[in-house]
Amino acid sequence: MKLSAATICILLVGIGGAFGAAPEKSVLIIQSYHEELEWTAQCEEGILSALGPGYDIRTFYMDTKRISGAMFPEKADEAWQAVLTIRPDLLMIGDDNSLRLLAKRIEAVDIPVVYFGINHNPRNYFSGQHPPNATGILERLPVFPWLRYLKQIMPRAQKALVLLDDSPTSNAIVLRTFQGRRMIRVVGIQTIYRIARDWSHWQDLVTGTNADLIVIPTFHAVKREDGTNVDYTQIVAWTSAHANVPLFSLQDYVVGPEGAAGAYTVFGRNHGYMAGVMARKILEEGKSPWQVPPITDEKGQFFFNRIQLKRFGLILPPEIEGQAKFR
Numbered sequence: 001m002k003l004s005a006a007t008i009c010i011l012l013v014g015i016g017g018a019f020g021a022a023p024e025k026s027v028l029i030i031q032s033y034h035e036e037l038e039w040t041a042q043c044e045e046g047i048l049s050a051l052g053p054g055y056d057i058r059t060f061y062m063d064t065k066r067i068s069g070a071m072f073p074e075k076a077d078e079a080w081q082a083v084l085t086i087r088p089d090l091l092m093i094g095d096d097n098s099l100r101l102l103a104k105r106i107e108a109v110d111i112p113v114v115y116f117g118i119n120h121n122p123r124n125y126f127s128g129q130h131p132p133n134a135t136g137i138l139e140r141l142p143v144f145p146w147l148r149y150l151k152q153i154m155p156r157a158q159k160a161l162v163l164l165d166d167s168p169t170s171n172a173i174v175l176r177t178f179q180g181r182r183m184i185r186v187v188g189i190q191t192i193y194r195i196a197r198d199w200s201h202w203q204d205l206v207t208g209t210n211a212d213l214i215v216i217p218t219f220h221a222v223k224r225e226d227g228t229n230v231d232y233t234q235i236v237a238w239t240s241a242h243a244n245v246p247l248f249s250l251q252d253y254v255v256g257p258e259g260a261a262g263a264y265t266v267f268g269r270n271h272g273y274m275a276g277v278m279a280r281k282i283l284e285e286g287k288s289p290w291q292v293p294p295i296t297d298e299k300g301q302f303f304f305n306r307i308q309l310k311r312f313g314l315i316l317p318p319e320i321e322g323q324a325k326f327r
Contacts, residue, residue, distance in 0.1 A: 025283050026056040028088035030079050030102065032095035032117075034063045037220065038253040042268025043094055043117060043275070050276025058086060064097040065167075065220045066229045076101040083111070090114065090279055093136070096168050100125045107131035112282050112289050116275035119172035122294070132290040137275045139266055140298035141217050141250045143177050146264040147186040149302075150248060152317050153262075154213060160186075161211035162193040163202070167221035170195055198223055199230045206239050214243055216260070217250045236260065246312045252303040255327045261308035262324075264300040271297050303327055 029047065033040045044059065051057065060082045062075045080102060083091060088111065093099045095117035099106075103125035106113050115122065115136030122138075123130050147160060164170035174193055178184055183192045192211075196202035199222050206214065216239065222230045236254045240247050249260040252267065274297060281287050302324035304316065316324065 024054055025089045026086060027051065027058070027090050027092060027279065027283075028083060028086050029057065029059045029092040029094060030082070030098050031059060031061050032097035033065045033220070034061050035059070037065065039117070039251065039268045040094065043272035046269040046272025046274075047092065047116075047276040047279070048272075049269070050273045051280060058082075058088075062098050062101075068227055072097070072101055080105055083109075087111075090283055092116065092275065092279060096120055096125075096172060100168065103127075106134060109133070114275055114279045114282065114289070116271060119169050119176070132288065135278065135289040135292045135294050137271060137278065138294055138296045139271060140176075140296055141173060141266060142264055142298055142300045143173065143215065143217060143250065144186050145298075145300060146215065146248070146250065147189055147191060149264060149320060150213060150215075151187045151189060152320065153314055154246070157189055157212040159211040160189045160191045161205070161209045161214045162191060163205055163214055163216050164193060164195050164218045165202075165221040166195050166197060167218055170218045170221075173217055196222060198225050199235075200225060202235070203238070203242070206243050209243075209245070211245060213246050213248060214239070215248045215250070216254075240308070246308070246314065252301070252325075252327070255303045255305050255308075257305060257307040259305065259308070261312065261314065262302065262304040264302055266297055266299065267301050270299075301325065 029044065031040050035041060048057065060079050062079055064072060067075065091111050091113045093102065093113060093115040096119055099115050099118055099122065107126050110133060113134040115134065117139045118136060119139055143162060151157060178193055183190060194205050196205055202222055219235050220232050222235055224230060236259045240259050246261045249263040250265050252263050252265045254260045255263050274295060278292055281292050282289060302320060304324050305327055
């Protein structure tokens with residue numbers, strides 16, 4: 001398949017070295033999303049920090065948060081054409097969509113692969129078993145640990161709404177955390193989840209909730225009824241302004257005066273750094289991916305905004321405040 005001129009430009013922009021010099025190793029990163037997405041940018045920053053100089057690093061962005069699902073197969077073909085064109089020494093796959101769409105092709109080649117940001121079980125994307133040429137970092141968004149901390153911040157809270165967009169990442173979160181149940185009790189908090197069909201449905205769920213707090217783990221894939229994507233900054237600002245209860249997230253970059261009151265998050269830069277270190281073990285130490293077991297990243301970091309905390313009269317326990325970063 002021929003690549004568009006724009007795609008070729010994306011592919012041929014080397015992040016870690018000029019074409020005039022011949023880098024020792026080449027790395028191609030295939031990101032599920034777009035480069036302006038904070039999580040994507042954070043992960044890539046971490047990868048670059050871990051790899052350091054001496055690598056030819058290029059990135060292909062699949063943009064699956066913004067394009068329609070009908071375009072996914074075509075975008076997957078373009079991404080794989082990038083692999084065939086560049087023939088990297090190592091391939092890095094970011095987040096569930098790209099791994100799901102490329103898994104069958106990955107297991108059919110001998111290119112070493114390091115994935116990251118994977119919420120689902122990777123075996124579910126491959127043909128029944130984990131291929132020996134792949135390993136990586138599993139992302140485990142700490143939904144229930146966060147609720148346990150929120151109970152310390154809001155001891156009177158009885159009900160929580162976990163509100164998600166309609167995406168593969170959300171489905172993986174629901175499958176792993178709720179395990180088929182619509183409601184579960186976490187430290188005495190009756191916790192339900194809802195997946196918003198579209199932007200209008202999201203708004204109805206926010207204004208119609210009787211919960212004491214709202215947690216939004218995913219929101220980038222919210223679309224209007226006509227299929228166009230709603231910018232996440234608009235979603236967060238609207239939700240914060242119209243929610244009559246505190247808003248919390250699992251992404252640090254939405255915490256702010258007009259955003260979420262707090263977040264307990266797997267930090268993207270650290271996550272990417274872990275993936276970069278794993279890549280170096282393969283490229284520099286000669287290890288095969290099957291010799292480097294997958295790692296689960298679920299270590300959280302607190303982020304809070306003082307204006308939003310004051311808005312709802314929330315006081316952080318000293319042990320949480322002492323570990324928190326404020327935005």
